[in-house]
Amino acid sequence: MAKERIALVDCNSFYASCEKVFAPHLRNKPIGVLSNNDGIIVALSPELKKLGVKRGTPAFKINKYLIKKFDIRLFSSNYTLYGDMSARVMKTLTQFTPELEIYSIDEAFLSLTGFDHLNLTDYGKEIKKMVKKWTGLPVSVGIGPSKTLAKVANRFAKKHRFTEGVFDISDHPDREKVLRWISVEDIWGVGRQYAKMLRRNGITNAFELTKAPDKWIQDKMTIVGLRMVKELRGIPCLDLELDVDPKKEIVSSKSFGRAVTSFQEMKEAAADYCTRAVEKLRRDKQVASLLMVFLSTNRFKNEPQYANYASLHLPLPSAYTPDFLHATHKILKKIFRPGYKYKKVGIMLAEITHQTKAPLDLFRPTYLDDHRKIVMDCMDEINEKMGNHKMIYAAAGVSRKWQMRRDHLTPHYTTNWQDIPIVQAK
DNA sequence: TCTGGGGTCCTAGGACCC
């Protein structure tokens, strides 16, 4: 059997790079992309990283002087644009392998097993070149005998110029050196807690971790940790996941643009998020029977704090928005306490199954063979055709003072005719 | 004034059953 070879293709500073593709005058400028509500920085261009700004920094805490001096540009996140650019990247990658796992919006694992006749480093460079040419986006490529080592290789490729953005660690004579260079907090699968624990135990880099005994690793980091370490040793334990598995839960939650104090406003916001969550559910042809609602005050403020949640089972799985709106209202009445300044509300749908696999009821029609499905399909179609959320529920209100802020939004370059970029010949 | 959102998996412990 052929030795396993996996490539991880990862877009560099994905959101920031997407913004740059359509704004050539920003090419070499430090730019950042903000989270929902223009809260924190979630993506930084290399130029901005160089200025010492860190991911996760609240936008308002970035030094005003720095912004002015280096002409830093900050953008609200434009997920419509990023989603579309991601689809273009993934489509480009499909021509390089029959087996592709889309791992996140900006990363994919490609199986290169059986490509032994090729020089995989060259092949990686080809991939990089093609993605750049077709989408305008820079990527890095890491290649290894397991997903975790491909991740390591990718990190190495990103940080070392001489690699030209592509690194194959598979049979590299310096694999040990590279593993020693990866500190524990940079290993895929090691977060803050495990990193602290490993350091307490004298393990500071990936190579040292590969030398720890299996039993100790499993005791401390569960079976998940053990699999990861085996992968670091070059034994593949994680398969490529070729088909997307259906979602097990759907969450819709956002911080408010400004504090919410009244039950009425809270109800409207919750209804709005609820509507979106159930839309997502229908898009995947699924139904859900568990609804959870949670709310909380602003934990960063020195004010009375309150957070609570509750859930409700529907009698039958459904994807009919009003079913969930009623349940949301019921739960909110139970957990809402007046007198607090609320910052956030969220909806979670769980116990999700495909519409055709939902349990039946002897006395009631299911979502599938009911007028409810017809009404929902009709509404979805109208919203699809006429632009998002032309048709909404009265429960979600019209004042929408709680809506999130997006003060620095760029155009929907690739998904709206009105926003299409114009090229002018000189 | 302003501090994100959306996911997954694993484990321990309790409830319950035989």
Add this chain to the structure above:
DNA sequence: TCTGGGGTCCTAGGACCC
């Protein structure tokens, strides 16, 4: 005085990911 053992299911909480 002596008070089983094994299995399953569910939930909460903790860890991780991008």
